[in-house]
Structures are given as C-alpha cells and as structure tokens.
Amino acid sequence: MAETKETEVIQAPKPVDPKTVMDILNRSLGARMKLWLKSCYHCGLCADSCFFYLAHGKDPKYMPSYKIIQTLGNLFKKKGKVDRAFLEKAADIVWGDCTACRRCGMYCPFGIDMGLMFGTVRAVCAEYDLSPEALLIATKNYEEFDNQMAVTEEEWIDTCQWMESETAEELPGLTIPMDKKGAKILYAVNVREAKFYPQDIGQAAMIFHVAGEDWTMSTKGWDMTNLAMFAAKGKVAAQHVKSTYDAATNLGVKQILLSE
Amino acid sequence: MYEALRGPLILIHWVTFFGVSLFLIVRFVNLYRLSRAKDTVLYDNWNWKWAFRSIIRWLIPFGTQGMRNHPFVTLAYFSLHITLIAMPIFISSHIFFWKQPTQAGLWLISDRIADIMTIIFVASILFIAIRRAVAPEVRIVTTAGDYLLLALVAAMFLTGYVAYHRWVAFGIDYKNILILHILLGELLMILIPFTKLGHMILFFFTRAIIGVEFGARRGAKAW
Numbered sequence: 001m002a003e004t005k006e007t008e009v010i011q012a013p014k015p016v017d018p019k020t021v022m023d024i025l026n027r028s029l030g031a032r033m034k035l036w037l038k039s040c041y042h043c044g045l046c047a048d049s050c051f052f053y054l055a056h057g058k059d060p061k062y063m064p065s066y067k068i069i070q071t072l073g074n075l076f077k078k079k080g081k082v083d084r085a086f087l088e089k090a091a092d093i094v095w096g097d098c099t100a101c102r103r104c105g106m107y108c109p110f111g112i113d114m115g116l117m118f119g120t121v122r123a124v125c126a127e128y129d130l131s132p133e134a135l136l137i138a139t140k141n142y143e144e145f146d147n148q149m150a151v152t153e154e155e156w157i158d159t160c161q162w163m164e165s166e167t168a169e170e171l172p173g174l175t176i177p178m179d180k181k182g183a184k185i186l187y188a189v190n191v192r193e194a195k196f197y198p199q200d201i202g203q204a205a206m207i208f209h210v211a212g213e214d215w216t217m218s219t220k221g222w223d224m225t226n227l228a229m230f231a232a233k234g235k236v237a238a239q240h241v242k243s244t245y246d247a248a249t250n251l252g253v254k255q256i257l258l259s260e
Numbered sequence: 261m262y263e264a265l266r267g268p269l270i271l272i273h274w275v276t277f278f279g280v281s282l283f284l285i286v287r288f289v290n291l292y293r294l295s296r297a298k299d300t301v302l303y304d305n306w307n308w309k310w311a312f313r314s315i316i317r318w319l320i321p322f323g324t325q326g327m328r329n330h331p332f333v334t335l336a337y338f339s340l341h342i343t344l345i346a347m348p349i350f351i352s353s354h355i356f357f358w359k360q361p362t363q364a365g366l367w368l369i370s371d372r373i374a375d376i377m378t379i380i381f382v383a384s385i386l387f388i389a390i391r392r393a394v395a396p397e398v399r400i401v402t403t404a405g406d407y408l409l410l411a412l413v414a415a416m417f418l419t420g421y422v423a424y425h426r427w428v429a430f431g432i433d434y435k436n437i438l439i440l441h442i443l444l445g446e447l448l449m450i451l452i453p454f455t456k457l458g459h460m461i462l463f464f465f466t467r468a469i470i471g472v473e474f475g476a477r478r479g480a481k482a483w
Contacts, residue, residue: 029298030294030295030297030298030299031291031292031294031295031298031299032295032299032302032469034291034294035291035462035465035466035469036466038458038462039458039459039462039463039466040401041406041456041459042392042398042401042402042403042406042456043333043337043398044395044397044398044401045326045330045333047397048326048329048330049326053397058396058397060396060397060399060400061400063397063400063401065401066397066400066401069401105470105473105474105482106325106326106470106474106480106481106482106483107324107325107326108326108470109318109326109463110459110462110463110466110467111314111318111466111467111469111470111471111482112466112470113469113470113473
C-alpha cells in the first residue's frame with residue numbers, strides 16, 4: 001500500500017507572504033466579520049464558556065477573546081506582516097487551545113461568533129502547512145487517492161466484492177452493486193470501514209438487501225470523511241465533497257446516504 | 261459666559277447630531293452592501309423571529325445563562341445602562357428638549373429618584389472599573405481605551421450632576437461646568453462610530469446575526 005509518509009508532507013517551509021495572508025483574511029472579511037472585529041467590549045464574559053480556560057485552572061491566557069486578539073487581531077493589525085514563528089504560535093492556539101466548538105459565541109453578550117474567527121486563522125496557518133501533521137497527511141491522501149487512508153480504487157472494489165461473497169453466504173441473493181446507474185441511493189462510507197472494518201460494509205449491505213432498497217456503491221467519491229476541512233485546506237475539502245456529488249450526479253441517484 | 265455660548269452650543273449640537281447620523285447611515289449602507297455580497301449564508305437562513313428572540317433575550321436581566329453565572333456583573337451592567345439611558349431622557353433639566361416643541365407634559369424623574377440613580381450609576385461604574393483591574397480574565401484583554409471611555413462617561417454624568425445642583429466645584433462656577441458637560445456629550449456622540457461606544461448600535465445587528473446562525477440554522481438558542 002502506498003501510504004504517504006510524514007517526511008513527504010513536511011516540506012521546506014515557504015516564507016510568509018503578507019499579501020497571501022491578507023488575501024485569505026479578506027476572503028472572510030464580510031460585514032459580519034467587520035462587526036465582530038469591532039464589537040468586543042473586553043467584558044471577559046466569554047471566559048467561563050471555554051473548557052480550555054476552565055481546565056487550565058482559569059488561566060486567562062486560555063479565554064476565547066484573548067486567543068482571538070493574539071491571533072486574528074494581530075494578523076489584521078499587522079496587515080499580514082508576520083513571521084513564521086508568529087504563525088507557528090497562532091497554529092498552537094487555534095488547533096491546540098481551541099476546538100472551534102463555538103460555545104463562546106453563545107456566551108458573548110454581542111454574539112461574536114469566535115469559532116468562525118478561529119477558522120479564518122486556521123486557514124492562514126494551513127496555507128503554510130502548519131495544520132496538525134496527521135491532518136496534513138490525510139489531506140495529501142485526499143489529493144492523491146480521494147480518500148484519507150490511501151486506499152486505491154482496486155483495493156476498494158476488491159473489498160466490496162469480498163464482502164459481497166462473504167455476506168451472500170448468510171443471505172443468498174445479496175449483492176453489493178457497484179456504479180449502478182439510476183439506483184435510488186448512493187451509499188458512501190467512512191474509509192475506515194474499507195480499511196479496517198469491512199464487515200461494516202457487509203452488514204450495511206444486509207440491511208439494504210432485507211429492506212429491498214435500490215442502492216449502489218461508487219468507485220469514485222465513496223469516502224464520506226473530510227479531514228481536509230479540519231485541516232482548513234479549503235480547496236482540497238471542496239474538491240473531495242465535489243467528487244461524491246459528481247459521482248451521485250453521474251449515476252443519477254436520488255439520495256446520498258452517509259455511514260457513521 | 262454660558263449665556264453667550266448658548267447659541268453656538270446649540271448649533272454645535274445639531275451639527276454633531278446630524279453629522280454623526282449621516283456618517284452612521286452611510287456606513288450602514290456600505291456594510292449592508294458588503295453583507296449582501298459576502299455573507300450570503302446569513303440571507304439564505306434569515307429569520308426575523310430568531311433575530312428578535314436573540315436581541316430581546318439579552319435585554320432581559322438574568323435572561324441568559326451567562327448573566328445568571330455572573331449576577332453581580334449583570335447587575336452592574338444593567339444598572340449602568342438603565343441609568344445612562346433613562347437619566348438624560350427623563351431628568352427635569354433635560355426636559356425642555358421635549359417640552360418646548362410639543363408643549364406636552366412628560367413624566368419626570370423626581371430629584372430624589374435622580375439622586376438615587378446617580379448613586380447607582382457611580383457604584384456600577386466603579387464596580388466595572390475595579391473588575392477590569394482585578395479580575396484576571398478581564399484584565400488581560402483590557403486596554404487603556406476601555407478605562408478612558410468609562411472615565412468620559414463618568415465625567416459627563418458627574419459634570420451634569422454638579423451643574424444641576426449648582427455647586428461651585430474647585431472654584432469653578434456651575435455654568436462653566438455645564439459648558440463642559442455639554443461638550444463632553446458632543447464628544448461622546450462623535451466617538452460613537454469610532455470607539456466601542458458603537459455597541460449601542462452594533463449590538464442589535466450582531467445579536468440578530470448570531471440568533472439566526474444558531475436558531476434558524478440549528479434550532480439552538482444563543483443565550
């Protein structure tokens with residue numbers, strides 16, 4: 001199996017270009033973002049909403065608005081003229097000290113949606129490959145294999161056929177249709193099922209068979225996970241969603257069903 | 261001096277008032293255009309009910325979980341805002357703004373209640389300033405500007421109080437204090453679009469936006 005090694009992902013760091021940084025920031029600088037950047041009255045009421053703040057013995061460095069000021073606030077203030085060390089520290093904050101759960105936005109008297117603001121900082125860091133390493137590896141796999149675990153199309157088809165023959169012993173007549181045009185449902189799975197838990201695919205097939213559903217698997221866009229989104233690699237994330245959508249349109253299905 | 265300045269002060273007031281209003285309207289139109297172009301997710305999910313629920317909830321004392329978690333902070337901020345909004349409108353010395361054009365009788369705050377409100381106002385602004393200096397999670401995000409705005413608002417309030425009671429403070433005649441009071445008011449009005457005072461307008465927009473985002477899109481309450 002051609003799995004991507006860490007060394008292939010971590011390339012020589014490219015220098016931080018203020019224009020690129022500002023382009024990413026300006027992309028999300030709509031009216032909402034402008035209002036949010038202006039609205040913080042420094043009241044400190046968001047602190048209690050953050051479990052990072054609570055879990056660190058109420059260390060003020062972990063309160064949401066401070067984290068935003070340190071990262072997004074400074075990026076705008078310095079007009080993108082920051083060095084790599086700044087972005088490395090920012091990446092530690094936006095991935096290490098924040099899960100983007102958006103709870104702070106519910107406790108802010110002005111309703112500043114800080115989760116989305118952290119997402120913007122993540123996009124800037126991701127541009128310089130500062131996302132968590134595991135997510136970068138997954139992103140590379142999406143680009144190359146269109147799934148996060150580097151499963152080839154051959155292996156995928158093979159797994160489905162294997163599960164078909166094994167499950168058909170229990171339920172005679174069971175099939176796992178592949179690229180069946182005009183089926184009602186396209187079933188997309190978590191790549192983990194193909195790689196580690198193929199029985200899950202067999203069991204789903206049993207349910208479809210017994211329920212008498214008109215369904216199909218696809219040779220393209222069958223992985224429903226999207227770790228590229230968590231890595232803030234927007235282009236790859238969008239491309240991956242599109243591959244599933246394109247598969248559905250090409251097959252002419254009515255619904256896309258995603259596994260857990 | 262006050263009598264001589266009265267005319268120019270009134271002129272300054274109306275110029276400031278219409279200037280700031282015009283500025284705010286232009287800015288609103290620009291932001292609205294920008295939001296139409298870039299915040300399409302907002303209009304795709306727009307819902308008046310959730311927008312108003314989100315605004316009204318946060319205007320009710322102890323209406324939200326965050327407020328209930330911090331009862332003293334809630335009390336201080338509501339006292340500050342209620343006195344700050346009610347006093348200028350209903351106090352007897354200001355009433356000529358309303359009475360002259362309409363000749364209608366208006367409910368006034370009695371002097372006794374006005375004095376009590378002043379005490380509440382001073383206490384709440386002191387609490388907020390001390391909290392800024394003492395509580396670590398507030399101190400870390402507090403800037404000099406935050407204190408300056410509190411000081412300006414307090415100064416406007418206190419000069420008004422001194423002028424109303426016709427005190428001679430530090431050898432300065434109350435009429436000169438009154439001029440200072442009026443100029444401070446104009447200054448604060450000018451500062452609305454440029455400082456955190458803007459929250460008196462932005463509050464309603466940001467609250468509506470988060471109300472729609474959490475309510476209309478997810479069925480969750482943002483309070």
